[in-house]
Amino acid sequence: MTTTNKKIIFTGPVGAGKTTAIEAISDISIIRTDEYASDMTKSRKPQTTVAMDYGLIRLGENERVHLYGTPGQERFDFMWDILTKGGIGLILLLDNTRPDPYRDMKFYTNAFRDFIQQEQLVVGITRLDLQRKPGINDYRSWLKELSIDAPVFEVDARDRSDVTSLVQALLYSLDPGVTT
Amino acid sequence: MLNSSNNPLKVALLSISPHNRAILEFFFAGSGKSIFQIVAIKEAEALVVDFDHPGARQEWEENIRVNPVPAIVLSVKECDVENTVWVPKPLTSQALVQSAEQIRQVLPDTTYSVDSAAGAEKQRTASDMSSLRELLDSQQKDKQVFGLSGWQQRERAKVAPSFASAGVAYEADDSAASVVAESGDGIAPADEQLIGTDDVYVPEPLSDNEVLPGAGSLQLGQVTTPDESEQDQEKQQQRWDLLCGQATQRVTAANWQESTQLYTPENYLLNSLIDALNLSRTSKQYVQVILDSGNYMLLMPDVNLAYSSIDLYSELFTDVCGTPLQGGKVKLHLPSTTELSELEEVVVQDARQTYDMEGLIWTTSLLTSHGRLSRNADLSSPLRLKSWPNLTRLEQFPDAMPIAALWHEKAGNVFDLSEWLDVPQRHVIAFFNGAHTLGLFEVDQGEAEQEKQAAPKKNRGLFSRLLKRLLGGGKK
Numbered sequence: 001m002t003t004t005n006k007k008i009i010f011t012g013p014v015g016a017g018k019t020t021a022i023e024a025i026s027d028i029s030i031i032r033t034d035e036y037a038s039d040m041t042k043s044r045k046p047q048t049t050v051a052m053d054y055g056l057i058r059l060g061e062n063e064r065v066h067l068y069g070t071p072g073q074e075r076f077d078f079m080w081d082i083l084t085k086g087g088i089g090l091i092l093l094l095d096n097t098r099p100d101p102y103r104d105m106k107f108y109t110n111a112f113r114d115f116i117q118q119e120q121l122v123v124g125i126t127r128l129d130l131q132r133k134p135g136i137n138d139y140r141s142w143l144k145e146l147s148i149d150a151p152v153f154e155v156d157a158r159d160r161s162d163v164t165s166l167v168q169a170l171l172y173s174l175d176p177g178v179t180t
Numbered sequence: 181m182l183n184s185s186n187n188p189l190k191v192a193l194l195s196i197s198p199h200n201r202a203i204l205e206f207f208f209a210g211s212g213k214s215i216f217q218i219v220a221i222k223e224a225e226a227l228v229v230d231f232d233h234p235g236a237r238q239e240w241e242e243n244i245r246v247n248p249v250p251a252i253v254l255s256v257k258e259c260d261v262e263n264t265v266w267v268p269k270p271l272t273s274q275a276l277v278q279s280a281e282q283i284r285q286v287l288p289d290t291t292y293s294v295d296s297a298a299g300a301e302k303q304r305t306a307s308d309m310s311s312l313r314e315l316l317d318s319q320q321k322d323k324q325v326f327g328l329s330g331w332q333q334r335e336r337a338k339v340a341p342s343f344a345s346a347g348v349a350y351e352a353d354d355s356a357a358s359v360v361a362e363s364g365d366g367i368a369p370a371d372e373q374l375i376g377t378d379d380v381y382v383p384e385p386l387s388d389n390e391v392l393p394g395a396g397s398l399q400l401g402q403v404t405t406p407d408e409s410e411q412d413q414e415k416q417q418q419r420w421d422l423l424c425g426q427a428t429q430r431v432t433a434a435n436w437q438e439s440t441q442l443y444t445p446e447n448y449l450l451n452s453l454i455d456a457l458n459l460s461r462t463s464k465q466y467v468q469v470i471l472d473s474g475n476y477m478l479l480m481p482d483v484n485l486a487y488s489s490i491d492l493y494s495e496l497f498t499d500v501c502g503t504p505l506q507g508g509k510v511k512l513h514l515p516s517t518t519e520l521s522e523l524e525e526v527v528v529q530d531a532r533q534t535y536d537m538e539g540l541i542w543t544t545s546l547l548t549s550h551g552r553l554s555r556n557a558d559l560s561s562p563l564r565l566k567s568w569p570n571l572t573r574l575e576q577f578p579d580a581m582p583i584a585a586l587w588h589e590k591a592g593n594v595f596d597l598s599e600w601l602d603v604p605q606r607h608v609i610a611f612f613n614g615a616h617t618l619g620l621f622e623v624d625q626g627e628a629e630q631e632k633q634a635a636p637k638k639n640r641g642l643f644s645r646l647l648k649r650l651l652g653g654g655k656k
Contacts, residue, residue, distance in 0.1 A: 004642060025650065052206075059645045071199060079271040082207045088639065111270065132483035136538070140567040149588065151568035154536070164650045165572045168581050171647055175637040176586035176601065180647045 003062050007086050008167065010053075010069040011112065012093035013104050017126045017157025018069035019053045021093060024163040026055025026067055052083065084115040089170040092150075093124045093157065094139075097131040102142050109146055121148060122170045124155035124162070188217035189280045191252070192224035194243060195236030200254075204228065207273055215280045224249055226283045231255035232269070250286050252279045420577045422498055423543075424610040425551020431605070433595050436553060443552040447504040450548040453477065454617060456512050457541060466520060468513040471500065478515075478523055479537060486540040487527045501547035536573045538618055543575050545617040551606040553594070554613070562591035562624040569615050579603040583611045591624030 010018040023030050031054040053069030068083050084090070092108050094101050105123070109116060125139060139152045151169040155162035171178055193201055208216045221227070221243065229240045229251050240251060244263075252267055253259045259266040263286070265279045431439045445451050452469055460467040460481040469477040478487040490497045515523055527534055535543075553559075565587040571580060582601055586592075590600075594612050598605040615621060 006639070006642065057646065057649060059642065059649055063642055063645065065642075065646055079203055079207060079273055079276075082203075082211060082273045085211060132485065135484040136570045137484075151571075151584070151588075153568075153570055153572040155572055162572050165581075167650055168647060169568070169571070169585070171643045172581045172585035173588070175640055175643055176582045176589060177637060178582070178640055178643045178647060180644060180651055 003064065005064050005066060005086065006088050007066045007068060007083075008089055008091065008170065009083050009087050009112075009115075010067065010091045010093060011080075011108050012070075013095060013098060013108075015098075016093035016095040017124075017155075018093055020157040021091070021124070021155075021163045021166075022053055022055040022067045022069050024158065024160045025057065025167065027058050028056045030055040030067075030069075080111040081114070084112065084119075087115060087119060089120040089122065089174065090115060091122050091124060091166050091170065093126055093155070095127050096125050096134065097127045101125075101134060101139075105139070105142055106146065109143075109148055116148065116150075120170055120173045121150040122166050122173065123150050123152040124157070124166050125152065126155055126157050128154045129156075188213070188215055189283060190217050190219045190223055190225045191228050192219060192221040192226075194221070194227050194229045194251075195233040195239050196228065196230050197233060200230055203271075207276065211273060212276065215277050221247065225287060227251040229253050231257070231259055250283050252276070252283060419493075419575075422550065423546040423575060423577050424604075424606045425549075427551050427606050428604070430598065431553070431595070433559065433593065436559065436595075437555075439553070441552045442555045443549055444555050445548065446556075448502075448548045449500055449505060449510060450544050450617070452505075452510040452512065453541060453544055457537070459512060459514075463514070465514055466523070468515055468523070470511050470513055472509045475500070477540065478527065480527075481537070484537045485534055486537040487523075487530070487534050488540060489530075489533065491533055492535060492540065492543050498547050501544050502550060536570070538570055539574050541617055542569065542614045545614045546575065546577075546610050549610065549613040551609055553609055557616075559593045559595075562593055562596070563621045564588070564591040564624045565615060565620055566622045567620050569618060569620060574614070577607060577610060579607040580611055583608055584615075587611075587615075 010022055012018055019030065019032060052071055053067075055067035055069075057065040057067065059065065068087075070080070070083060090112055092105070092112075094104050094108075098104060109121070112121075123139060123143070125136065128135075136152055136154060143150055143152065151173065153162070153165060153169065155166060157163065193204060196204065205218065208218055224247070226249050227240065227243065229236055231237060231240075231253050232255050244251070248263075251264045253261065253264045254267050254269060254271060256269045258268070265282045267275045267279045425441070427441050431441065436442075445454075449469075449471070456467045456469045456477070456479050459465075460479040464481055466481070467479045469479070475489045477489070480486065488497070490500065565584060568584050568588060571584065579601065583597060583603070586601060587597060592600065594605065594608045597612075598608040601608075612621075
């Protein structure tokens, strides 16, 4: 019996909603980055590491889709590339209330540039209800400027259907012929 | 100290923050397992030091006085200190692997002191390391400047097969953390050894205790469709019928102009709304679209919102959109400052009827066209969707996602798309009408001809099962 494992990676700055988004679709209670600071690891095996948020979708007995959320605050220290191996796509969440969302977009698309070239990116803009500018059209233009083709959606990371839409867009972008 | 490539380099972490330690441990437990092993300082062949950490340099100096081993220095600033290898931040696994090789070069070589049995093992592992180096070299060669046109063509087939796209399966293991690569001849290719085997690394524990309460008993429809009663389904279908029409017969490029399923946008409210949208975007002012009944829409370009005095989901709005208007029944108006403050009050008090501006245009376009093609549409050239519509804030109907994905990837017309995807043509026409009104299409500049045959899609079965799961129809 073999198990197939695939990854979807959620990235973006602190507070963009990565943890919440993973939580919205994960089958398990997610393991959070900030739990490292607690005594969680002490009670577990020595090799337990929580360098990122982790969730899981189980598809029957033999297929698993692992959901990883990068720690948003680790801008320079984080080894972005170690997460992407085995990944089928990247979901970039950007917080529209942050001072410079364009800079955020540029940073994260650059950090994952090799992966994006090979796989697929989907962008979710959070907190657009609190801050209407920049708008979706601005993000579309910025992506064009960066020569990146990716769907951009307004999302509420707490809303399962919004997060599901991001994953749907990711899967259909990889293969529009997928049927349900 | 040993310098033998058949053993991982024994390293001790010094002055590393808890987060960075976790990241490094993640790497060392996964893809870097054969390269690094974390040990106590006394046993270490080398140190890994984060020079950006407060007091790191001092701590490192104190340590090397007692135990003078080389160090891998992590820092944003270049570090040129004897007996160290600098790894610049942001860290990459490739840079770390290379630093291990550099450290090995400065360690005394004891490779040949091992016995013959170990020698065979060494030979195998040395071969692994050579593959590793080849892989690293190939990764270097494969690197392209970000944003080359090839990227847009998505010629994934040309890219070295990735771990994911190769559809590698893994042997089942009770421990979710140890996922083992599987290959035909028993030895996984170098890239899988490096990046595949343990990269799907799962933080422990993953016991059933951690499954969300009730998650195991999720049934069809419970996930994304809370209202699954027959009545709701019926309502949903009725709405889709309004947005997409009910035509089942397919028209073709040859006969669509003779079809009865045509409409003239200029005769409807939609036309005035598009004029208003253009005016508001160019003038950057609020524009009011006033109907002779006194109802109105207000477009607010600075916040990308629109207010409608008629509920978008009401029968009245459907009627207004679907009824041809006589000249003079709609006027565009630029509100004065006084009027604006009054309108602002109305909008605030009736926020329920404030919509995403694209959402208002999209719904109006769909209700107007009702699955029909515009009589004036130019369908002779293949079109490409230049940007996806903001589908999370637009009214959805079946097949909108795959239509968007394919039309973004491949240029074609409405007839091609429905054929390629084998979906009802009315869904494609509805999508075309909505996205075209929003200005999201561009005429293809001959790229369609040059597009190569799409590579066979991998993971389709898994994607399909995942979609079913997410949409509420899949089993766990």
